[in-house]
Amino acid sequence: MGTARHRPGAMRQTAGMTDLATFSRLSLADHGLVVISTTRADGTIQSSLVNAGVLDHPVSGAPVVGTVLAGRHKLRHLRERPLVTLTTHSGWEWTTVEGTVELAGPDDPLEGVDAERLRVLLRDIFTAAGGQHDDWDGYDRAMADERRVAVLVTPTRVYSNG
Secondary structure (H helix, E strand, C coil), rough: CCCCCCCCCCCCCEECCCCHHHHHHHHHCCCCEEEEEEECCCCCEEEEEEEEEEEEECCCCEEEEEECCCHHHHHHHHHCCCEEEEEEEECEEEEEEEEEEEEECCCCCCEEECCHHHHHHHHHHHHHCCCCCCCCCHHHHHHCCCCCCCEEEEEEEEEECC
């Protein structure tokens, strides 16, 4: 019979952005996959798996975690309550980023991000999450057709067991 395992040591919590390097390293170890958690109107948590990566904010240049969404439920949650938690891991090592959200998309204008900058931003997020593409024009068309939204998370708290 198996036994539960845990990594010894206290949880580490910081507000420093240097921990985004750890978040990036761990997410890329698993194809950019992270768990995203949003809050429903009734206060319960909705979680799912998305690709995310660390990149510079397209307007401020500050480090953020970015993901691209099309799902109407997560986007509704983020429009109503622009807070999110993202967790990634590799083996028993994990890191969580909590933060505030800015959206940039066809239905979510972000000051300083026009249509061309949005096209590039969606590519930047995809590659920051470890993605590669053989047909960028096709990627751009799909993102536009699906009305994809860039989600930019400015960390307010970063913590891990590492």
